[in-house]
Amino acid sequence: MASPAPDTPPVAASPAVPSIRRRLAALVYESVLLFGVVFIAGYLFGTLTQQRNGLTHHNLLTLWVALVVGAYFVWCWTRGGQTLPMKTWRLRLVAAGTGRPPGVARAAARYLAAWLWFLPPLALHPLLHLSVPATLGATAAWFALWAAAARLDPARQFLHDRLAGTRIVAVQQA
Incomplete structure (x- = not known):
């Protein structure tokens, strides 16, 4: 049996499940950090393609940032x-x-499944010709429902974790 990586402490046999509030707080912090990642990716894309207009290559830029x-x-x-x-x-x-x-493969599946937090309500915008405030309201409502759905899961995991075969566990403070 392979031993764990030296920088990865072993997970307890029955690790504690962190609260939904704690996971959402980490998500907010992650959003702040991702701003920098997306900014650098966009700057690199704009520099390499010599993009002068935000609408030039916008589909390719979206794909690049997602990747x-x-x-x-x-x-x-x-x-x-x-x-x-x-x-x-x-x-x-x-x-x-x-x-x-x-x-x-499992991490990539989780990343793709996590897009379910945002894509369904955002798809309504062009399909139903919703206004921007209505789209934002639908996105906020969907986000709240998605987060609340974790309460229905016996292991208190989000649906994208269940789909990808992953779990978020609490790490004990050393």
């Missing part, structure tokens, strides 16, 4: 199961069956 953000998350989750905000809030992502950090 960069995905690479950031997959890299962090497979290397110890934590991003910086997760370390701050003492959270760790583990594979549901093993309790170890997820592999690349």
